[in-house]
Each structure stands twice: as structure tokens, then as C-alpha cells.
Amino acid sequence: MIVYTGFSYVTKDKVVDLGPIEINAETNHPVQWSPIVGVVLLVGGLVVFATGKK
Numbered sequence: 001m002i003v004y005t006g007f008s009y010v011t012k013d014k015v016v017d018l019g020p021i022e023i024n025a026e027t028n029h030p031v032q033w034s035p036i037v038g039v040v041l042l043v044g045g046l047v048v049f050a051t052g053k054k
Helices: 035-051
Strands: 006-017 021-032
Touching: none
Parallel strands: none
Antiparallel strands: 006 021
């Protein structure tokens, strides 16, 4: 999550459906997050890993 700050996915929506004629619209949905979230998760994982060993 530090290197990749997001991704996108595409959905297809049917706009018109008249028998043999179909018109579809593709919608792009970007999902973004801050690199700070990746750093926080990394530090949290290291804390869990360090406190888990007994």
C-alpha cells in the first residue's frame, strides 16, 4: 500500500435495451488511499509481530 496508492475498476451499465439493440456505458471507479495508510499498517504489523513472540 506504500508503493501502489490506488487502483481502478470498471463496471458496465446497460443504458438502452431495445430487443437486439443494446447500449452499454462503462464507468471507471478509482479507489485511492494515502501512502501514510501503508506506513501505519506496516508499523502496526511490526508491533503485532514483535509483541506476539513470547
